[in-house]
Amino acid sequence: MKDINKHSRRLTQDESQPASQAMLYAVGLTDEDMHKAQVGIASTGYDGNPCNMHLNRLKDEVKIECKIAEMVGLGFNTIGVSDGISMGTSGMNYSLVSRDIIADSIETVMNAQSYDALIAIVGCDKNMPGAVMSMLRLNRPSIMMYGGTIASGNYKGRKLNIVSAFEALGQKVAGEIEEDEYREIIKKSIPGAGACGGMYTANTMASAIECMGFSLPYNSSIPAENPNKLSEAERHALAIKNLLEKDIKPLEIISKKSIENAIALVNALGGSTNAVLHFLAIAHAADIKFTLEDFQRVSDNTPLIADLKPSGKYLMEDVHGIGGTPAIMKYLLDGGYLHGDCMTVTGKTLAENLKDIVAMEFEDQDVIYPTDKALKTSGNIQILHGNLAEEGAVAKISGKEGLLFEGKAVVYDGEQAANTGISNGEVHKGDVVVIRYVGPKGGPGMPEMLKPTSLIMGAGLGKSVALITDGRFSGGTHGFVVGHITPEAQSGGAIGVLKTGDVIRISAEDNTINVLISDEELAERKAKWIAPEPKHKKGILYKYAKTVASASKGCVTDL
Numbered sequence: 001m002k003d004i005n006k007h008s009r010r011l012t013q014d015e016s017q018p019a020s021q022a023m024l025y026a027v028g029l030t031d032e033d034m035h036k037a038q039v040g041i042a043s044t045g046y047d048g049n050p051c052n053m054h055l056n057r058l059k060d061e062v063k064i065e066c067k068i069a070e071m072v073g074l075g076f077n078t079i080g081v082s083d084g085i086s087m088g089t090s091g092m093n094y095s096l097v098s099r100d101i102i103a104d105s106i107e108t109v110m111n112a113q114s115y116d117a118l119i120a121i122v123g124c125d126k127n128m129p130g131a132v133m134s135m136l137r138l139n140r141p142s143i144m145m146y147g148g149t150i151a152s153g154n155y156k157g158r159k160l161n162i163v164s165a166f167e168a169l170g171q172k173v174a175g176e177i178e179e180d181e182y183r184e185i186i187k188k189s190i191p192g193a194g195a196c197g198g199m200y201t202a203n204t205m206a207s208a209i210e211c212m213g214f215s216l217p218y219n220s221s222i223p224a225e226n227p228n229k230l231s232e233a234e235r236h237a238l239a240i241k242n243l244l245e246k247d248i249k250p251l252e253i254i255s256k257k258s259i260e261n262a263i264a265l266v267n268a269l270g271g272s273t274n275a276v277l278h279f280l281a282i283a284h285a286a287d288i289k290f291t292l293e294d295f296q297r298v299s300d301n302t303p304l305i306a307d308l309k310p311s312g313k314y315l316m317e318d319v320h321g322i323g324g325t326p327a328i329m330k331y332l333l334d335g336g337y338l339h340g341d342c343m344t345v346t347g348k349t350l351a352e353n354l355k356d357i358v359a360m361e362f363e364d365q366d367v368i369y370p371t372d373k374a375l376k377t378s379g380n381i382q383i384l385h386g387n388l389a390e391e392g393a394v395a396k397i398s399g400k401e402g403l404l405f406e407g408k409a410v411v412y413d414g415e416q417a418a419n420t421g422i423s424n425g426e427v428h429k430g431d432v433v434v435i436r437y438v439g440p441k442g443g444p445g446m447p448e449m450l451k452p453t454s455l456i457m458g459a460g461l462g463k464s465v466a467l468i469t470d471g472r473f474s475g476g477t478h479g480f481v482v483g484h485i486t487p488e489a490q491s492g493g494a495i496g497v498l499k500t501g502d503v504i505r506i507s508a509e510d511n512t513i514n515v516l517i518s519d520e521e522l523a524e525r526k527a528k529w530i531a532p533e534p535k536h537k538k539g540i541l542y543k544y545a546k547t548v549a550s551a552s553k554g555c556v557t558d559l
Contacts, residue, residue, distance in 0.1 A: 004037040004071070004116070004241065004244035004245055021034065029072065033072050036070060036071050036072045037071045037072070037116040037117065037241075037244055038071070038072045038074055038113075038114075038115045038116050038117075039066050039071050039072065039073045039074065039115065039116065039117045039118070039119060039237075039240055040074055040076060040106075040109065040110050040113065040115035040117070040118045040119070041059050041062050041063055041066070041073050041074065041075040041076070041118075041119050041121065042075075042076055042077070042078055042106045042109070042110075042118060042119070042120045042121065042131065042134075043055045043056050043058070043059040043075060043076070043077050043078075043121045044077070044078055044079070044080040044102065044120075044121065044122050044123055044124070044127040044131075045057075045058075045059060045077065045080075045121070045123070046077075046079075046080055048082060048085070049080060049082035049084070049085065049123070049124060050084075050150060050190055050192065050193050050194060050195075051080075051082065051084075051123035051124035051147065051150075051193075051194065051195040051196070051202060052080050052082075052123040052124055052127070052147065053193055054123075054147060054193040054194075054224060054225075055121045055122070055123050055147050056075075056077075057230075058121050058145065058147060058229070058230070058232075058233065059075045059121050060075070061230055061233035062119055062121065062145070062233045062236055062237060063075055064233070065233045065234045065236070065237035065238075066237045066240075068234075068237070069237045069238055069241050070241075071237070071240075071241060071244075073119075073237070074113070074115065076109050078101075078102050078105040078106055078109075078130075079098055079101055079102060079105065080098065080102075080123065080124055080126075080127055081094050081095045081097075081098040081124070081126065082124060083095050083124060083125055083126075083201075083448065083474065084162050084190075084196065087166070087448060087450050087451055087474065088166075088415070088419065088450070088451035092445070092447035092448060093443050093444060093445035093447050093541060094445060094540070094541070095125070095126060095445065095447065095448065096126065096277070096440070096445050096446050096447075096472070096555060097444075097445045097540060097541065097544050098126045098130070099126035099129055099130040099133075099278070099281070100130065100133075100544075100556070100557045101130070101540075102126065102127060102130030102131065102134070103129075103130040103131070103133035103134045103137070103285075104134075106118070106120065106130070106131060106134035106138075107134045107137050107138060110134070110138050110140075111138065115140075116140065116141070116244060117140055117141040117142065117240050117243065117244055118134075118135060118138065118140065118141070118142040118143075119142070119143050119144075119145055119236055119237075119240055120132075120134070120135070120142070120143075120144050120145065121145045121147065122144060122145070122146055122147065123146070123147040123194075123195055123202070124195060124202055125195075125200075125201035125202050125205065125274065125475070128144060128146065128202070128205040128206060128209055128278075129205060129278035129279075129281060129282060131144050132144060132209060132214055132250075132282055132285075133281060133282060133285040135214065135250045136250050136251065136254065136282065136285040136286045137285055138250070139249045139250055139251045140249060140250075141240060141243035141244050141247070141248060141249060142214070142240075142243075142249075142250050142345075143214065143215060143216065143236055143239055143240055143243070143345045144209055144214050144215045144219075145215065145216075145219060145232065145236050146195075146202075146206040146209075146210075146215060146219050146220050147193075147194065147195065147224055147229075148194050148195070148222055148223045148224030148225075148226065148229050149194050149195055149196075149197050149202070149203055149221075149223050149224060149315070149316035149317060149320075150190060150191070150192065150193065150194030150195060150196065150197045150223070150224060150225075151191050151192060151194065151197070151223060151224075151225060151317060152191075152197055152315050152317060153188045153189045153190055153191050154188060154191075155184055155185055155188045155189075159315065160185060160188055160189040160190075161189060161190075161196060161197040161198055161309060161315060162189060162190060162196040162197070162200070163196075163198065163200075163309065163310055163450075163454065163474075164185055164189045165185060165186045165189040165190075166450055166451060166454035166458075167454045167457050167458045168181075168182050168185040168186065168458065169182070169451075169454065169455065169458060170454050170455040170456065170457055170458010170459050171458040172458075173423050173455065173458065173459065174458060174459040174460060176458075176460075192224075192225055193224045193225055194223060194224030194225060195224070196475070197309070197315040197316055197317065198308060198309030198310055198315055198316065198475070199269050199270055199271050199272070199306065199308035199309060199310070199312075199316065199475065200272055200309075200310065200474065200475030201272040201274040201275070201474065201475035202475070203220070203271075203316045203475075204266055204269065204271030204272040204274070204275050204475055205272075205274075205275060205278060206219070206220035207220045207221070207265055207266075207269060207271070207325050208262035208263070208265050208266050208271065208275060208279070209262065210325055210329075211261045211262050211264075211265040211325070211329055211338070211350075212253075212254065212258045212259060212261055212262040212342075213253045213254070213258050213261075213342055213343060213344030213345060213350060214250070214253065214254075214344075214345055215345065216232070216235055216236065216239055216345060216346065217325075217326045217346070217353050217354075217357075218324045218325065218326055219232065220324075220325045221316060221319050221320045221324035221325040221326075222320060222324070223316070223317050223320055226320070239345060239346060239347075242346075242347050243345060243347065246347050248343065248345075248347055250286075251286060252343060253342075253343045253344060253345065254282075254286045254288065255288070255342060256283075256288055256289075256290060256294075257339040257341075257342055258339070258342040258343075258350075259279055259282070259283055259288065259290050259294075260294070260298050260339065261338045261339055261342060261350065262275075262279060263275070263279060263294075263295055263298040263299070263302075263381075264298050264301075264302045264332065264337050264338055264379075265325075265328070265329065265332065265338075266379070266381060267298065267299045267302040267304060267378075267379025267380060267381055268302055268303065268304065268305050268306060268328065268332055268337070268379070269305075269306040269308060269328070270304050270306050270308055270311055270312065270375075270380045270398055271380070271381070271475070272396075272473075272474075272475030273381060273394045273395075273396045273472065273473055273475075273477075273483060273484065274472060274473070274474075274475060275381070276292070276295055276381065276383075276394050276484065277446075277472065277484070277551060277554050277555055278554070279295075279554075280292075280552075280553060280554025280556075281554035281555065281556050282554075283554070284553070284554055284556050284558075284559070285556075292383045292392045292394075292552055293383070295381060295383055296382070296383040296511070298379070299378055299379030299380075299381045299382060299383075300378050300379070301337070301378075302337055302378065302379045303371050303374035303375075303376065303377050303378065303379070304374055304375045304376035304378070304379055304380050304398065304399070305328075305368055305369045305370070305371060305374050305375065306319075306328070306367065306368050306369075306375075307366060307367060307368075307369065307375060308367070310475070310477060310478040311380070311396075311398035311400055311478045312375075312398075314367045318367045319367060319368075321367075322360065322361075322365045322367050322368065323357070323358060323360055326353070326354055326357045327357055327358065327359075327360045328360065328368060329350070329354055329357075330354040330357045330359065330360070331359070331360045331368070333350065333351060333354055334359075335371055338350065340354075375398070375399060376397075376398065376399040380396050380397055380398050380399075381394065381395075381396065382394070382395045382396075382397050382508055382511055383395075383511060384482060384506070384508075384511045384512060384513040385511065385512060385513070386512040386513040386514040387494055387514045387515060387519070387522060388468070388485060388493075388494050388495055388498075388504070388513045388514055388515050389482075389485045389486060389493075389494075389495075389513050390486075390487065390493075390494070391486035391487055391550065391552045392484070392486055392552045393468075393482050393483065393484050393485040393486065393513055394482070394483055394484040394551075395481065395482045395483075395506070395508060395513075396473070396477070396478070396481060397480075397508045398478070401463070401478075401479060401480040402480065403507065403508040403509050404505075404506070404507050404508070404509060405432070405466040405480050405505075405506045405507075406503065406504070406505045406506070407430045407431050407432045407465075407466060407503070407504065408430070408431055408432065408500075408501055408502070408503055408504075409431075409432050409433075409434050409498050409499070409500055409501065409502045409503070409504050409515075410426060410427055410431045410432070410433050410434065410500055411434040411436070411498050411499060411500045411502075412433070412434065412435050412436070413436060413437050414435070414436075414437055414438060415435055415438055415447060415449060415451065415452060415471070418433060418435045418449075418452045419451055419452055419455060422452060422455045422456060422459065423455060427456070427461065427465055428461075428465075429461060429464040429465065430464060430465070431465050431466075432465070432466045432467070432468060432504040432506070433452065433456070433465060433466070433467040433468070434467075434468055434469070434495065434498055434504075435449055435452060435467065435468075435469040435470075435471060436469065436470055436488075436489040436495045436496055436498070437470070437488075437489045437490055437496070437532065438469060438470060438471035439470035439471060439485075439486075439488025439489060439490055439491070439550075439551065440488065440544075440545075440548040440549075440550065440551060440555045441488060441490040441491060441545045441548060442470065442488055442489055442490030442491075442532075442535075443471060443535075444534075444535065444536065444541045444542075444544050444545035444548070445541060445544060446470075446471050446472050446551065446555060447471055447472070448471065448472055448473055448474040448477075449467065449469050449471050449472070449473055449474075449477065449481075449483070450473065450474035450477055452467065453467055453473065453474075453477045453478075453479055453481060454477075456479065457478070457479060462478070462479045463479075463480075465479075465480075466479075466480040466481065466482070466504075466506055467479070467480070467481045467482070468481070468482040468483070468485060468495070468504065468506070468513065469481075469482075469483050469485065469495075470483075470484070470485045470486070470488035470489050470490075470493065470495050470551075471483060472484055472551070480506065482506060482513055484551040484552070485513075485551075486550045486551050486552040487550065488550065488551070490531065490532070491550070492526065492529060492531065494515065494522060494526070496529055497522070497525035497526055497528075497529050498515060502515050502516070502517060503515070503516040504516070544557065
């Protein structure tokens with residue numbers, strides 16, 4: 001067992017560093033504290049987002065519990081972007097960018113301050129992968145603590161969530177609901193603190209990261225306003241002390257098998273396509289080779305067993321009610337879908353963590369189905385290739401959309417043009433909406449296309465219209481949609497030379513996406529294509545567009 005108070009990284013006991021000691025005395029440390037392990041407590045808490053507004057309170061509780069456990073907890077903050085607030089606006093260009101800023105800023109503080117360990121307290125979508133990426137770069141004892149899912153809203157007995165608000169806009173535009181009902185749905189969709197309630201990106205990533213071993217059992221499924229959430233502070237303080245004593249570091253926890261566990265859970269739960277981007281980036285941070293083909297391989301071998309929104313009817317709070325994420329993981333482990341020998345932040349393997357978990361029952365609940373009655377025999381994440389996506393694209397196929405779509409393209413250069421066109425009735429049954437120049441470089445920042453898909457759904461076209469883009473989708477998106485098309489339009493990809501009226505064929509039977517024109521015509525169009533000028537000439541979006549890798553490589557900025 002390691003003496004955590006004699007950590008080699010520490011500067012405070014070094015007599016040649018009087019300034020560092022003086023600074024720490026100034027913030028209230030005592031002589032005794034100078035000999036204790038220092039735990040950086042990184043919070044993405046801020047007031048302007050329900051996903052994050054309660055996180056600083058959790059940070060304060062963790063700090064108290066670290067003190068009780070004979071460590072020094074030192075809190076600091078990093079940024080966040082509310083996807084719900086920025087969705088459909090130019091602010092969404094900053095969402096994916098924030099993931100790498102979060103990773104960079106946590107790495108910066110932890111290394112500059114020489115903290116011994118890290119507890120990252122996170123909420124909205126990009127917080128989680130950003131925190132884990134920093135943990136892997138730092139490679140010192142670390143745990144991710146998720147702030148939890150939001151409670152459902154309610155309108156006339158109907159459960160609401162964030163996507164209800166977006167789809168209500170489409171219903172209002174289509175004349176299906178009046179202004180008063182639209183306003184009531186918006187007011188009642190989100191009742192308090194916590195991340196978006198379905199199996200959208202936040203809950204997808206929280207669940208998958210727990211399955212990967214970087215957060216404590218049940219952390220992903222305990223709701224934000226559940227009384228047990230505050231009590232998690234003690235669990236995390238004791239767990240980080242255990243990791244320090246055993247000197248278990250992130251690069252000893254992560255492996256190709258543990259990433260496979262995460263992706264298996266994503267597919268079993270019907271999770272967000274954003275998981276593809278984020279786990280590619282996480283694998284890159286750990287120097288583990290994990291490709292789009294690996295995602296497809298895991299998806300092929302994992303059944304979709306969860307009836308969760310956006311494609312299903314239940315929310316993360318319902319998962320908590322039937323035993324939480326560990327109950328699902330135990331069921332998958334027993335069925336041979338997970339690797340049980342992977343190390344976790346408890347200091348035990350995944351199988352050891354799940355050993356005493358009560359087995360899931362199927363008689364009195366239909367949130368999770370047994371594998372012999374799976375909603376789909378393979379996972380919902382599908383990787384497509386073809387002349388429109390030579391380097392790959394990502395589709396979310398729950399099975400309810402059908403497996404084949406062929407229709408005429410309606411092409412828009414940007415999201416705002418698409419939103420206007422859909423609202424003005426330019427899209428009809430059987431069309432394929434194309435939204436381009438919204439990729440990582442072209443956006444820049446690869447914004448999410450939740451508003452266009454919600455307008456399509458709200459207009460009653462969800463089962464009769466497809467949408468493809470070099471951007472990405474919110475975890476709340478459902479329908480026949482394909483994103484992450486690479487190469488993107490800004491980099492000369494085929495999506496950039498499509499014309500309205502071109503026939504596009506999307507098949508989840510053989511995982512292809514093609515424009516039905518000859519190779520010669522496609523080559524001729526590409527030869528005439530001229531790259532648009534970058535949309536930003538300075539600032540973070542300029543730097544991001546200059547450094548970001550393609551979506552097929554996880555949109556990392558340090559490749």
